Structure formats: C-alpha cells, structure tokens
Amino acid sequence: MSHSASAGSAPDARHGLRIFLIWLPLAIVADLLIWFVWYPHLPPGRMSDQAQGQQFDIAVIAVLAAPVLLFVWVYFAYALIVWRRRPGDDEDGPPIHGNTRVQATWITATAVIVLGLFVFGTVQLIVPAGAGAGEGPSPTWVPNTNNTLQVQVIGQQWAFTYRFPQFGGMETTQLFLPMGEQVQFNVTSLDVIHSFWAYQLGVKADANPGVNNVAFAKPQQLGSFTVRCNELCGLWHGAMFNYGRVVTPAAFQVWARGLQAREARIGLLRDLPPYALTYDPTVLPQLGKDIVKVAGITGANGYYYPSQLQSGDPGDPVSP
C-alpha cells in the first residue's frame, strides 16, 4: 500500500475502495449468474435426491468461490495497471513490515470460509442420507423409512451385476429402479476393487471384495443413467460401463417379477448362491471347501486359484 502511495497515485484507502467498488458488482453479477443460470445445469443433475443435493452443494461452493476468485483477479489487474513501473521510475519500493488490519481481515475471512464449508459439508452428508456415497457396512446416516428397495451391486472383471433379494435373489446385468422409492445399494466385489458410480443418481461407492458398502438413493426422475466403474480395475476398466433406467413403480414391478419368473423357470435362481451381503469366491456353496477334491476341476495348469502357498496348505483351498 505504501508502495502505491509513493508512486504518486491515490492514497491507500482510495485504492482499497476502488478495488472494492470494482469487485463488488462483478461478484454480485457472477453469483447471480451462477445461482440462476448455471445451477440448474450443474452436474450430476436432479435425477435423485442425492444428485440434487450434490448439485446444490456445488452451486453453494461456486457462489462462495466466485467472489474470492474475482477478488484475486481484480486485485491482480488493478496492480498491473495502477502500480506498474512507469518510464524513468527506477526507485525501489518501500519496505513493508506488515499491516495488522489486512492480516486480521485475511485470517478471519479465510477461517470463516473454511470452517463454514466444513460445517456445511458435514451437514450435507447427514441430511440426504450419506449424500449417495458409500458408507461402509454399517451406515451412519440412513433414510427415515423402512420401505427400502434392496439392490446388491456385484463388481467383477469387467461387469456389474445386480441382485434383488426382495425378488427371490434374482440377478441381472441390467439395473432398473422405481421412481420415488428409496433404494439401498449394497456394493461388493468378487475379485479386485471396483467402484460403482451411478453418475446421474449421484451415487458412488467402492466395491471391495468381502465388504458390503452401503449407499442410498431416491430416484425422482424417469430416464436413463450411466453406471461406470470408477476404480482402475484391469484391462477393460474403461469398458466397464452400462446404462440403468428409472421407471415407474408399476413398470419396475413388471420388469422385476418377469425377470424373477424367467430365472426361476430356467433354473438359474436355484443355481445361484443364497443371497448374502458378501461372497467368498474361494468357497462355492454347492461345492464347499471340498472344491479341492472335485475331480477334473482344472484351469490351464491344474489350478483354479493358484497361489504361492504350498499344496496342502490350509490357506490354499483349491489345489487339486
């Protein structure tokens, strides 16, 4: 500030006032544009309560961030124009030893913003039942209803399948959901780590082998959504995606009961393992731990799940 005064321009207070008066209308215009123009189009959209909550969060953060960003830009531009070195001015700037008012204002403002965002973010995780994120096997924040559709998401290289325990445990590669009903996703994996990301629903939960990772969503718009793996999981990770659909509750019932009936008719429901929240891929229910003793179960070189363990080791359940 002293530097500017010595350059022969306005006194310190006038510089601050000028910067403020330039910044204020820009910030107001930017925030109005963000809230009324950009907000409705922000990702991930409003296909579920959780997605709508995330869209709101992004809009709030954008409204808070825009004035800060504009202040930096305005200050930068003002400094370049007003405090630039002029021809013949070879004088050094004055030494600056600090400014208590500026420092106090800076610390207070940034502390308020950071702590405010911390509180806001925490509340936003609680209010919409976990905000669509995986909450682990014992979710802290659950929806306030017992009428929940259970959908198990099983990741495996390289596809997701879905089991519906309320429909006989039927399994499918297609994901249909009823509009307006609370859905509980139980996400797990049969091999490596995947991540279930139903983008337009605002749901993302890691799929870990041996872990049931719970996430919630309540679809509120009809249409299709993208399901994508969001964890690098091998050769075809990039191709591990498909599309789900939100349909009316009546259409969902028709679809689910039709699929259940078909799988019962062809014997698939009988052949699937009993529904469980996780599955141990080295213990097949119909074969049990005696898989090792079943004649003829061989892979390329006589091993199903080869390991570095010695044959006969209790931890090696599959050596023939």
Add this chain to the structure above:
Amino acid sequence: MSVPARVVTLLVAFALVALGAVYVVAHFVVGNLPTVDYSHAASGGVVNVVLQEDPQNDSSSRPDWVSYFVMKPGANPSLQSSWVHTTLFSVPANTRVNMTIRAYDGCTPPRNNFWTQVQGTMGGVMAFQQFKDTNKPMGPVHVTPTLNGWSHCAVGHTFAIPSLHLFVPVGSPDASASLCGSSPCVSGPFTLQKFSFMTPPHGGEFRWQCFVPCGGGYVDGNGGPMQTLGYMTGQMTVVGS
C-alpha cells in the same frame, strides 16, 4: 553452437523420441496380433465363426496360459494350420453370427454362477455336445438356457460381449478325460457348442472376454490370460456397410 543449429538439434531429438514412442506402442501394444477377417465371409446375412479354447497355447513365451484360437473362414477345423492364435476377428454389421466354439479346456467353476445363464443369443439358448474325440460324440446335443457350472463340473469358460448383452457359458469335456496337450487342438475330448446372435446395424469395436477367473498362476485367477489380448479376451470388429 548457433541458435539455428540448436533449434534443429532440438527438433531432431524430439522427432526421434516421438518416433520411438510410436514404434513401441505400435509394435508391442497393438502389433503382432492378427485379425481374422470374417467380414467378407457372410452369405445371405449369415456368417459362420469358429473359435476354440485350449488348456494351453502354441506361444513360446506363455505356453501354459489358457487361450482362445480363431479359425480361418471356411477352413478345416481338423488341421492345426486352420487356426490362428489371436482373439481378434471381424464380422459384418447387421448379420447373424453362427458361433461355434470347440472347447478343449477342462471345467472350472465360475466364480459367479450367474454367468452360466445364456443371455443375448437368438432364442436365449445354446446347443452343446460332448465328444470323446473328433467324430466320437458322448451323447446327444443339448439345447439349454443354462449350464450349471457348480453342481455339474461342465463349464470351462464363458464367451461374453457385454456391450451386446451376450453372455454364454462354454462347456467343457468330460471331467475324467485327459485333455488335449498340443495347441491348437485338433484331437482329444472337447465340447462342441453353438449359438447365434445378431451383430449391431453399425460398425464398431466390441470387446469380448471370459468371465471365469482362469488366469492360472495369478492372484485369484484374474491376471495373465484374463488380462491379455490374444488369450482369454479380445475384440470383435463389426464392419459397417
């Protein structure tokens, strides 16, 4: 060194590095794997594609990996020279593919028995028949929508094109039989399996893969041939008209 000389030196060095990177990518990543062209083999809107899967392969680097082979169009499956060690093949768009798989590898329980359901084929079924050896069937042809790989040790691998919603379990020979030991297999016990599906009306690349974790020697069977083009996964190129 003058400025022009330095600029030229820099550009030459950059070009050499870029060419080297292109060579590495072209040679080691996408090169060396032939594509068997079925795109001109269709007749009357139908093309017959023949694959086989073996308990080993004919490569010098990974001979113990399970592997698929693709037969040349119209060739004699009884001749080893008819088979190409690749998993890339091309077919025409909007065409019925009559797929035949000669399965020589032994049974391996699928990790998820859901994959023993036939999905996406015409009629939702596939036909399979076990053979003791060529021209020596063990029983009748079975037409089925499922092939339980757990209660009966009858599934070796799967053939799946997820983006076409095509999932087919591939049967295995009699569990007590001695498997073919020299690839490409032209003798020994096998299961002959047939199903049909339609290619999409537009061109494109469609990955296909096995869903049985059959990568022997890798963690939980997921690595090796499961992750390598030319073995248990590949691409079907659909050629648009």
